[in-house]
Amino acid sequence: xxxxxxxxxxxxxxSIDKRNDGNNNFVAERNLSALIVDDDLIxxxxxxxxxxxxxxxxxxxxxxxxxxxxxxxxxxxDLVIMDMEMPVMDGPEAxxxxxxxxxxxxxxxxxxxNLESEKQAFMGAGLNDCYVKPLTxxxxxxxxxxxxxx
Amino acid sequence: xxxxxxxRQVALMRQSFFDQxxxxxQFIQLEELQDEANPNFVEEVVTLYYRDSTRLILNIEQAxxxxxxxxxxxxxxxxxxxGSSSSIGAKKVKSECTQFREYxxxxxxxxxxxxxxxxxxxxxxxxxxxxxxxxxxxxxxPKEIACRPKPKLDICPDLEKNYVGWIPSRFRYTFSF
Numbered sequence: 001x002x003x004x005x006x007x008x009x010x011x012x013x014x015s016i017d018k019r020n021d022g023n024n025n026f027v028a029e030r031n032l033s034a035l036i037v038d039d040d041l042i043x044x045x046x047x048x049x050x051x052x053x054x055x056x057x058x059x060x061x062x063x064x065x066x067x068x069x070x071x072x073x074x075x076x077x078d079l080v081i082m083d084m085e086m087p088v089m090d091g092p093e094a095x096x097x098x099x100x101x102x103x104x105x106x107x108x109x110x111x112x113x114n115l116e117s118e119k120q121a122f123m124g125a126g127l128n129d130c131y132v133k134p135l136t137x138x139x140x141x142x143x144x145x146x147x148x149x150x
Numbered sequence: 151x152x153x154x155x156x157x158r159q160v161a162l163m164r165q166s167f168f169d170q171x172x173x174x175x176q177f178i179q180l181e182e183l184q185d186e187a188n189p190n191f192v193e194e195v196v197t198l199y200y201r202d203s204t205r206l207i208l209n210i211e212q213a214x215x216x217x218x219x220x221x222x223x224x225x226x227x228x229x230x231x232x233g234s235s236s237s238i239g240a241k242k243v244k245s246e247c248t249q250f251r252e253y254x255x256x257x258x259x260x261x262x263x264x265x266x267x268x269x270x271x272x273x274x275x276x277x278x279x280x281x282x283x284x285x286x287x288x289x290x291x292p293k294e295i296a297c298r299p300k301p302k303l304d305i306c307p308d309l310e311k312n313y314v315g316w317i318p319s320r321f322r323y324t325f326s327f
Contacts, residue, residue, distance in 0.1 A: 042237040
């Protein structure tokens, strides 16, 4: 599955300035934005603090429908941290809808259990990656490095 | 008791939480997020947890009073409660949550009720311990640490621009992916 298409709306998109540092290592210098989608208040708080400390502008919503609505209204986020189980609209459904809209943001799923079958099923909805929640400092840095390199 | 002694007491208390299985690695992750900008982050999150989980415990209690028991609903409530408890590293509480969910899957109402009583006990014990711990930590005040040399991210100096202001203590000297 290829997710090269980016959002058709440019509202809220920050400018990307990629430089070549002379060693053919691209360094993206821009302000990243993230959306935390999770019905658990504590997890949202932890992930928000973690991302804010890493210099990422962060917003949080409590279910998949609110996430889809935000993108539909023209908001854009470089990174989405998507919880699997949520009321109203769960992670897999929200992910499918975002991909169907052509959203090319990095979507990282989080599950509460480290079950391979569960993670695979969630990945099938269109995730870039899947972790067990809550994300650790190491996890988040790995995710942001991947995002920075894309 | 002088300041150093209080700090030692606080450190010993903290270590005992891990040694006795009350807390796990996730609590350390919370501590990693605490700094000058968020000086009481751990206490804030724990307070938020105890406030928010009161509602979840009430939901479970009410669901356990129904007859016949709705195991799907009970499991759903407990899934939420387990998630929150995991987030603060509440190891024993989390373990009881897992046990409760096993009983839900097996349709064992008595097992659920028994486990829930035990869960509430562990939940209350941890609350008391953490309250005492935070109180002592506040009395002890901030710990003075020797000035460390400015960290150097040797992979790519420009990355420091994105991450300026805070680098996890583990990465102070080398930055590895």
